[in-house]
Amino acid sequence: MTEPRMIEISPVTRVEGHGKVTIHLDRNNQVAEARLHIVEFRGFERFIHGRLLWEVPVIVQRLCGICPVSHHLAAAKAMDQIVGVDVVPPTAEKMRRLMHYGQVMQSHVLHFFHLSAPDLLFGFGAPAEKRNVFEILRENPELGRRAVLMRQFGQEIIEATAGKKIHGTGAIPGGINRNLPIATRDRFLARIDEMEAWALDALALARDYTLGHADLVAGFGTFPSNHMSLVRKSDGALDLYHGALRAIDSEGAPIFDGVEYSNYHKLLVEDVRSWSYMKFPFIKALGPDDGWYRVGPLSRMNTASFIDTPLANDAHKALRAVTGGAPNNATLTTHWARMIEVVHCVEKIRELLLDADLQGTDLVAKGERRPTGTGVIEAPRGNLIHHYEVDENDQVSFCNLIVSTTHNNEGMNRAVKDVAVKYLSGQDKITEGMLNHVEVAIRAYDPCLSCATHALGQMPLKVELFDAGGRLIDNATRDL
């Protein structure tokens, strides 16, 4: 009889930051428990304490080198409320939206082409030397070139709207500090057809993969869950920048809808577990066992009634048709959802570029100071909440952030366990391909585990094997 073992995969490769997976096997090599441990820096909420409200939208970008724009905009929206502005001028909102669509587009493109494509095109069990983006690029360099040029396009939009590639200053409390010059607009418009064509090609690739591997997709990290996102308040359309909170259960029944996001704390509770630094949010009305939920591209496809751009809306209908209109709970379908959002972003960018409001000069609104403000946005990885209190000296006295990865904590843990049970139980040898199945399940959520500390030499894959007494009996490390 085999002794119980614990296998650690740490850090998880090809996700942001650092995480660790522990898989506990029982005496019969069956998976008894599987957990994802996240290294989350809670120090930021202390770091921001005492900062002046005007500098908050800039400083929060230090949270993450991957999606600084999401934090920039969520903080700016919160500070809008604090300076007493409920509606910013049209030019400000449209410039912010343009910035956001550029960010979502470039983030999704990187994830799909460079992080997930090796898994999807070569198979999860393929050897590491094959399951590698360089192999894809060797066979199809055009795919990689498109990804780089699409990312560059998104990055240039961010620079044009935020002012700088990093530490952008575009969004300010109450509005924006610039508009879009005609010459810059025309430079983007000259490339928008190409971006749309490439986005549609990527969408087709993700759709065909999902439909062509229906059995794998249906059985890989698939489990019922609630879903939550912002949707447009007036009609329930997908809205990545602004809206009201909507949550549905795994059958599609509403849990709440049309809720002002400043009331998030009345709906959600952040639970704590002894083995994880990261909190586990749940819907208060349903309790911790039934109230956990997922966020992100797939959840947004489930919560949105429709998409207000034609190409993405057609794709949305096709995705929803797979489950007969019911919520899609298959984790791997997230890749398809992500590419639908890329198409949506490109369509929205075109729409905005053709809108004369981007050249408007009314940039900032003013109002009566308030002590508290909440900003919520749909970041690439899902719902992002920034909540602040600011004292009479304009200094932050309270800050609470719920990032997408925290919202998805329970979902990712369930996905890890689901995959571990299917692919690791009963095995007497743990192969790299099998371990990668676990990582694929996590990567589908595109988690941002610790945000932007990445000094050279920090990303080895470490696998450790412990016996029942907690002694390390085997380990392996390779650089990635």
Next chain:
Amino acid sequence: MTALLIGFGNPGRGDDGLGPAFAERIAALDLPGLTVEVDYQLTVEHALMISEVQTVIFADAALDAVEPFYFRALNEAEAQTIGSHSVSPEAALRLSRLLFGKAPQGFVLGLAGSEYGAVSEGLSDAARRSLDLAETYFSGWYDAQCKAAS
């Protein structure tokens, strides 16, 4: 000579900001033919920028550096894979060759620091020493490269 210096890291995470701090210092020197970029991290689109110069230098905090820094030529064949947080300098060079058909001569400057991870601004004393010495070294090295190229 056309050269590109990319300093990357997060100035909001202590000594992880060594790369940007170094890049900003070198940018202030306005060295001939040198373009300076600052970013949170290396990403795939840097490959395009890299493909357009003759020499590229990557500057980052390095956990494995002995004080004050190491400076060495890169071998793109050593590139493994990439992640959105883990595009290595070698991988960026390899992407440049695979996607755009050419890759410049590459070097990496790994700067030694001592305080990582916590959310904080400013560099440690050890990091500042590394920065001072690296600036002097790099200026001399770059000058020699320019003379050799002319």
